Amino acid sequence: MELLEQISFNLQNGLDDVVAALTKDAIEKRIPPGEILSDGLIAGMSIVGEKFKNHDIFLPDVLLAARAMNGAMEMLKPLLIKEGIPIRGKVVIGSVKDDLHDIGKNLVAILIKGAGFEVIDLGNDVPAEKFISAAKEENAHVIGMSALLTTTMPVMKKVVDLAKDEGLYGKIRIIVGGAPVSKEYALEIGADAYSYDGANAVETVESFFPVNN
Amino acid sequence: MRPVFRLLSDELIERIISQARDILCDLGMEIHNDGVLSMLSDHGASVDSEKMHVYFTADIIDKALETAPDSVKLFDVMGRQTHDLTDHNVYFTPGSAAINILDPLSGEIRKPLTADYVEYAKLVSRLDNIASQSTAFIPSDVHEKISDSYRLFLSLLYCEKPVVTGAFTIDAFNVMKDLQLAVRGSADALKEKPLTIFSCCPTAPLKWSDVTSQNLVDCAKHFIPVEYISMPLSGFMAPVTLVGSLVQHTAETLSGVVLSQLTQPGTPIIYGGSPAAFDIRFETTPMGAVETQMMDCAYNEIGKYLNLPTQAYIALSDAKKLDAQAGLETSMGATLAALAGINNISGPGMLDFESCQSLEKLVVDNEICGMTLRLARGIEPKEDFPAIPIFEELLREKHLLIANHTRKHLRDEHYFPGRVIDRANSSRWEEEGSLTIGDRAKSEIARLQGEYEPSGLSGDILAEMTRLMRAEAARFGMARLPHEDL
Ligand code: B1M
Numbered sequence: 001m002e003l004l005e006q007i008s009f010n011l012q013n014g015l016d017d018v019v020a021a022l023t024k025d026a027i028e029k030r031i032p033p034g035e036i037l038s039d040g041l042i043a044g045m046s047i048v049g050e051k052f053k054n055h056d057i058f059l060p061d062v063l064l065a066a067r068a069m070n071g072a073m074e075m076l077k078p079l080l081i082k083e084g085i086p087i088r089g090k091v092v093i094g095s096v097k098d099d100l101h102d103i104g105k106n107l108v109a110i111l112i113k114g115a116g117f118e119v120i121d122l123g124n125d126v127p128a129e130k131f132i133s134a135a136k137e138e139n140a141h142v143i144g145m146s147a148l149l150t151t152t153m154p155v156m157k158k159v160v161d162l163a164k165d166e167g168l169y170g171k172i173r174i175i176v177g178g179a180p181v182s183k184e185y186a187l188e189i190g191a192d193a194y195s196y197d198g199a200n201a202v203e204t205v206e207s208f209f210p211v212n213n
Numbered sequence: 214m215r216p217v218f219r220l221l222s223d224e225l226i227e228r229i230i231s232q233a234r235d236i237l238c239d240l241g242m243e244i245h246n247d248g249v250l251s252m253l254s255d256h257g258a259s260v261d262s263e264k265m266h267v268y269f270t271a272d273i274i275d276k277a278l279e280t281a282p283d284s285v286k287l288f289d290v291m292g293r294q295t296h297d298l299t300d301h302n303v304y305f306t307p308g309s310a311a312i313n314i315l316d317p318l319s320g321e322i323r324k325p326l327t328a329d330y331v332e333y334a335k336l337v338s339r340l341d342n343i344a345s346q347s348t349a350f351i352p353s354d355v356h357e358k359i360s361d362s363y364r365l366f367l368s369l370l371y372c373e374k375p376v377v378t379g380a381f382t383i384d385a386f387n388v389m390k391d392l393q394l395a396v397r398g399s400a401d402a403l404k405e406k407p408l409t410i411f412s413c414c415p416t417a418p419l420k421w422s423d424v425t426s427q428n429l430v431d432c433a434k435h436f437i438p439v440e441y442i443s444m445p446l447s448g449f450m451a452p453v454t455l456v457g458s459l460v461q462h463t464a465e466t467l468s469g470v471v472l473s474q475l476t477q478p479g480t481p482i483i484y485g486g487s488p489a490a491f492d493i494r495f496e497t498t499p500m501g502a503v504e505t506q507m508m509d510c511a512y513n514e515i516g517k518y519l520n521l522p523t524q525a526y527i528a529l530s531d532a533k534k535l536d537a538q539a540g541l542e543t544s545m546g547a548t549l550a551a552l553a554g555i556n557n558i559s560g561p562g563m564l565d566f567e568s569c570q571s572l573e574k575l576v577v578d579n580e581i582c583g584m585t586l587r588l589a590r591g592i593e594p595k596e597d598f599p600a601i602p603i604f605e606e607l608l609r610e611k612h613l614l615i616a617n618h619t620r621k622h623l624r625d626e627h628y629f630p631g632r633v634i635d636r637a638n639s640s641r642w643e644e645e646g647s648l649t650i651g652d653r654a655k656s657e658i659a660r661l662q663g664e665y666e667p668s669g670l671s672g673d674i675l676a677e678m679t680r681l682m683r684a685e686a687a688r689f690g691m692a693r694l695p696h697e698d699l
Contacts, residue, residue: 059493098382100422103450107496150312150324151357151381179568180312197496 003031007040007072012048014064016071023072033079037116041069041076042088045115052199059107062199066114073116087118089209092134093144094122096155101148104178104198108144111198112205117142128158132166140172142205145191147178156181157189164190173208177201215301216591218552220511226518229456233463234274236419241268242468243420246427249472256475274467277474283520285438285481287345287375288406290396291669295344295375298483298522301554303589305547305582306377307337307575308529308563309347309412315534315564315571317655322533322569324353327695330364332662334371336572339661342582343561343575345410347377350570356689359682362388365409366682367696369396370675373668377440377559379412383427388685390435395677396670404436407481410524410557414442415465417450426472433476440485440524440557441469446498447508449491455508462488462512470521483557484516485524487567498566501531501542509546510553522556526567528578529560535574535651539564543574544581551585558582573654576661580630587628595622633657 001009003026010018019041026036048065051057080087091112095105102124113119120138122130135143143163147153156176163169174191186194192208195201221229244250245265254260256276259268284299296304314325330352337346348364355363361381368376369392380386389409397403413429415421421429432439443465445451451458466484473482488508489498499505509525516523528547532538543560550558561582562575596618597603603618613619633653635642646652668675679694686694 055494059496098424100416100424103446104496149381150351150353151360154357179566 003029004036004040004043007036008044008047011041011044011065011068011072012051014061014068016064016068019068020071020075023075027075027079033076033083034085036072037076037080037085037088041072042116045069049115049199049202059198062114063110066110069114069116088116089141089205090118090120090138091142091144091205092120092122092131092138092140093146094126094131095124095146095148096152096159097125097127098155099147099149099152100124101146101178104148105144105146107198108146108177108195108201111202112144115202115206117205128155128162131159132162132168135163135168135172136166142173142175142208144175144177144201144205147176147181150180153178153180153185156185156191160190175201175204214591214593215554215589216552217301217554218510218549219514220507220553221514223518225456226515229459229463229515230467230518232460233467234269234271236460236464237269237274237468238271239268240419241266242464244426245423246421246430249421249426249430252430252475253471269468269471273471273475277467277471278519280474280478281470281482281519281521282479283522285410285483285522286407287410287438288408289373289375290369290408291373292397292406294406296557298524298556301589302556303551303554303558303586304344304556305342305528305558305561305578305586306345307343307347307349308526308560308567308570309349309377310379311350311563311568311570313565313569314350315569315573317572317658320534322565325350325570326354327352327363327367328699330367331371331696331699332658333570333572333575334368335662335665336575336658337374338372338666339664340576340579342579342586343374345375345377345557346372347559348379349562352695354695356686356691358382358385358689359388359686359691361385362392362685363682363694365389366392366678369393369408369668369670369678370696371668373670375407376409377412377557378409380428381424383424383431386428386431388681390431390437391681392678393437395674395681400435407436407438410438410440410483412442412485413439413469414444415469417443417445417465418461419465419468421468421472429469429472430476433473433480436477436480438481438483439469439473440483441466442526443469443486443488444498445488446491447489447504448493451488455504455511458488458508459511459515462486462508463515466512466516482521483524484512484519484521485557486512487526488512497531499531500526500529500560500563500566501538501546503545506546506549509555510549513550513553513555517554523554524557524559525550525555526559526563527555528558528581529563529567530574531564531566533565533569535564535571535577535654539574540577540581543578544585547578547581547585548588551589554589572658573651576631576654576657577633577650580634583628583630595626631657632660
């Protein structure tokens with residue numbers, strides 16, 4: 001098996017030590033880091049995502065693969081930066097103001113990170129202004145918001161409105177999710193997308209970056 | 214004999230409690246509330262204020278368990294006793310705080326409105342096997358800051374039964390308490406006759422938020438009963454084994470008991486919860502899973518072992534419609550709960566992981582509750598010995614349909630479900646339109662709502678409640694309340 005295929009294969013099986021060793025090997029063999037990322041790691045994660053969607057594997061399998069991905073990314077990141085290869089994209093994510101539900105948000109954050117994106121997790125109870133200032137500071141490509149209460153959903157609209165005021169709207173993508181949120185609501189407030197679960201959130205964020213794919 | 218279902222031996226219960234106590238004392242807990250932290254510190258707990266972390270002591274846990282009452286009584290708006298939550302007494306209450314409702318006419322899942330809430334409250338007033346109301350869903354046509362208090366207001370206005378409820382913010386508690394004071398007339402009367410139960414949730418793992426811990430303290434100050442809703446998710450936010458999740462549930466719930474009892478020794482509390490299995494295939498928290506229901510019954514045994522009244526979210530389903538899954542999950546939960554003697558059984562009407570209330574399902578569940586309440590009464594001899602005389606009568610008369618023994622015991626011995634349960638023979642069923650349970654549920658809702666009788670509360674009290682609610686709504690720029698236009 002070719003080295004990058006081996007990386008993909010072992011990543012699919014969640015073997016983080018093996019993936020780390022193979023990635024090191026690939027770097028030493030001077031395989032371009034962009035190729036290791038796309039043809040090894042992301043290729044493996046895409047298969048994992050597909051299998052998860054089809055119920056061939058379950059959440060813990062995805063998290064194990066994500067852990068392997070994150071380990072390899074730590075090694076690749078400095079090289080990618082040196083070569084000027086853009087990282088897959090940066091996402092700031094949080095549960096909105098007055099909402100303490102963070103289980104779903106945490107899961108979504110882990111899965112997006114596992115797919116190779118950089119994730120800045122702002123935690124829960126995050127005020128609208130904080131989403132905007134963090135997105136600016138971090139030069140983020142995506143703002144992700146989670147709300148589980150009917151009463152906290154309006155914060156999402158506030159963030160969209162602030163993004164408009166600050167000239168970010170249209171440049172930065174906004175994705176929303178959580179039990180009371182719906183596709184219609186996302187549309188109504190002007191968010192770019194709604195996701196109903198972690199795997200779907202990964203797909204959605206990936207769809208924002210067609211070039212990198 | 215009252216049948217009782219048990220899952221845990223006393224020895225296992227003791228080990229679970231002992232480990233939970235160790236967790237509270239050795240690992241401690243995060244509590245994001247300065248007032249609560251300083252109260253715990255005053256009672257000898259060691260507090261790291263910077264990290265908002267507290268280490269409990271064996272002494273405060275013991276003290277709290279000593280002052281916690283072993284029974285909680287509830288009274289309806291008219292002051293009549295409806296509940297004695299103690300021992301193996303069981304009562305049902307609708308699942309609470311849904312995000313959506315399943316529209317009984319269109320079959321659409323949608324955000325609820327005030328009109329839906331009023332219909333719900335009227336319906337619950339007519340359901341014999343549902344002992345209390347819950348604030349079952351959130352009307353979406355009022356400002357979100359009053360959506361918790363407004364549903365309590367509507368409940369108190371339209372239905373006499375006591376209410377299982379909860380606040381979403383620290384502020385909202387005030388008007389929710391004032392509405393109750395308006396009904397009872399004074400703080401002492403409210404203490405004497407509790408009208409509501411507030412659900413207060415610790416955050417798994419091992420944390421209390423500012424809002425929910427403050428709600429708990431505020432309830433204790435006014436002797437308003439609290440049920441703790443600890444929610445370990447097995448294998449995700451809690452150990453995957455049921456015993457491991459029970460240890461976590463016990464630690465979180467015991468911490469709640471301490472917070473309440475230190476605030477106000479003797480304040481009424483209920484050992485509740487909503488632990489759940491976590492389905493790693495769908496990223497969901499199935500309330501209809503058998504393991505969820507087993508954990509509910511098991512922590513109820515732990516609560517009973519500690520001599521505390523209990524509660525659980527158990528008679529509900531994750532189905533999206535009133536279908537066979539809805540029936541089977543709800544029945545299994547209700548049956549286990551009644552046999553386990555969970556005192557306040559939450560769930561009827563609820564679908565979709567506690568997200569969706571359905572009036573159709575509620576009338577069907579009312580029958581499930583009726584049957585399980587009958588089951589819980591078990592089998593007792595009633596003038597059955599000696600047996601010879603009744604058999605002599607049977608042999609003589611060829612039937613016992615009008616025998617004294619039958620007439621005396623028929624209604625007590627046999628539960629006759631309402632019209633949603635089909636017991637007609639097939640010819641009659643066809644002649645009556647081959648109706649499905651959904652069809653029958655719809656007409657039953659209409660029939661019961663038609664029989665609605667307004668609350669007996671005096672006009673003065675209703676006016677005072679309306680004044681309070683209007684003032685609260687005005688704070689958020691609402692000049693009129695939607696129910697006034699119905
Ligand atoms: C950025 O892009 C994206 C993309 C996708 C995104 C996304 C963001 N965010 C989510 N997704 C999506 O992907 C995720 C992964 O699959 C999914 O996330 P989920 O979060 O949906 O899924 C998780 C993996 C598992 N699901 C969950 O974790 C939520 C389950 C339920 C049962 C739930 C839980 C667990 C809790 N709760 Co709460 N809780 C309920 C929930 C019922 C429900 N049906 O949702 C709900 C939401 N809670 C409710 C309530 C009332 C409350 N809760 C409260 C507290 C809690 C616990 C602390 C006990 C616990 C949360 C622990 C924690 N650390 O998060 C209180 C609120 C505290 C606060 N201010 O936030 C309190 C107010 C109760 C009280 N009186 O104290 C109800 C909401 C009522 C309403 N109409 O708004 C509720 C529907 C249950 C009910 N019927 O009572 C998708 O939605």
